Amino acid sequence: MNQELMTLDFWQDTVIYEGKAFPIGTLACDALNVPADTIAKMNEHCEKINLLLGLLNAGQDIVIVDNLYNSSPKVIDRIERITGKRPVFVEADCCDRAAMDRLFSDYDITGVIHFAGLKAVGESVEKPLLYYRNNLDSTLTVLEVMREHNCHQFVFSSSATVYGDQPAPLYETAQTGGCSNPYGWTKFMIEEILKGACRADLALSVVLLRYFNPIGAHESGLIGENPNGIPNNLMPYITQVAIGRRERLTVFGDDYDTPDGTGVRDYIHVVDLAEGHLCAIRYAQAHTGCEVFNLGTGRGVSVLEMVHTFSEVNNVPVPYVIGPRRAGDLATVYADPAKAKQILGWEAKKTLADMCRDSWRWQTRNPSGY
Numbered sequence: 001m002n003q004e005l006m007t008l009d010f011w012q013d014t015v016i017y018e019g020k021a022f023p024i025g026t027l028a029c030d031a032l033n034v035p036a037d038t039i040a041k042m043n044e045h046c047e048k049i050n051l052l053l054g055l056l057n058a059g060q061d062i063v064i065v066d067n068l069y070n071s072s073p074k075v076i077d078r079i080e081r082i083t084g085k086r087p088v089f090v091e092a093d094c095c096d097r098a099a100m101d102r103l104f105s106d107y108d109i110t111g112v113i114h115f116a117g118l119k120a121v122g123e124s125v126e127k128p129l130l131y132y133r134n135n136l137d138s139t140l141t142v143l144e145v146m147r148e149h150n151c152h153q154f155v156f157s158s159s160a161t162v163y164g165d166q167p168a169p170l171y172e173t174a175q176t177g178g179c180s181n182p183y184g185w186t187k188f189m190i191e192e193i194l195k196g197a198c199r200a201d202l203a204l205s206v207v208l209l210r211y212f213n214p215i216g217a218h219e220s221g222l223i224g225e226n227p228n229g230i231p232n233n234l235m236p237y238i239t240q241v242a243i244g245r246r247e248r249l250t251v252f253g254d255d256y257d258t259p260d261g262t263g264v265r266d267y268i269h270v271v272d273l274a275e276g277h278l279c280a281i282r283y284a285q286a287h288t289g290c291e292v293f294n295l296g297t298g299r300g301v302s303v304l305e306m307v308h309t310f311s312e313v314n315n316v317p318v319p320y321v322i323g324p325r326r327a328g329d330l331a332t333v334y335a336d337p338a339k340a341k342q343i344l345g346w347e348a349k350k351t352l353a354d355m356c357r358d359s360w361r362w363q364t365r366n367p368s369g370y
Contacts, residue, residue, distance in 0.1 A: 115157030120232035124183035181328030212296035217362035224362030266334035269350030296335025
């Protein structure tokens, strides 16, 4: 089936959500048809790598761009082991205008999936200028080069942090801004930049994906999260404590207004998140303008619930101590993912136990990382 027929067959019906008509997206992940080449700009987080696996398995041509600031080139070898295909990899910084121009000149890029950004809440409080410079510059540079090369599809890795401190569940229609940390402010600012770019360029298609808390690993145990230095996120810290690389986990605060006093988050398996991106790419092909979707499970899990579930599922202890609250953290954050289900046909399927099991399989098979 050619692309035109697939588009017409796939998007023949609509649903109404929040008073707006959208094409039905139930088959999005099965009927993916992404034109070559799609450029993916990544960091160390393995949900990005799982997305690349999905694209390659769907027969798509991709170009990976990474400056290796917090990642390993060995990932490329493992992607090839899993899929039997070796993606094109370009080591470059997305803030480098000349490098991006060469990239778009060398390859026929038709769409961009942008998740090349610094992402640690605590670090952003300590190094705000680094976060503003890197995250904003990379986005602006890529957008400008896309325009010059007539590339019009852009999927952005945003974050639930744009909602600030509001009652959960969080809906896409909730007010954004009022962020509690510089990382969140960079995501908010980039969303506003992308909305403005869409208003100015009617050919541009942008999908904003507001992640909640991705964790887990590929079920093969070949791909997982391996941050350089001390982990800033919960799951890699838990796995490194469990494997013996670190003495104990510090839980930041037990006096929040939550069932057990520890922070509550909406954890989503990286494989589910990757499938959400595939659906977003398909949506961007069929639309112009800017649309936003939450990617979460809709269920909040506390830090201690995560620790206890990990221990029970994997039969391994995770020593921990209670420490003071961490700057920039909120008490409770979880999604209402109904819009993504109704419009994209996407919903999270993996359980908390799956997330813990797959994370531990990755760590035990790769005790020192890549």
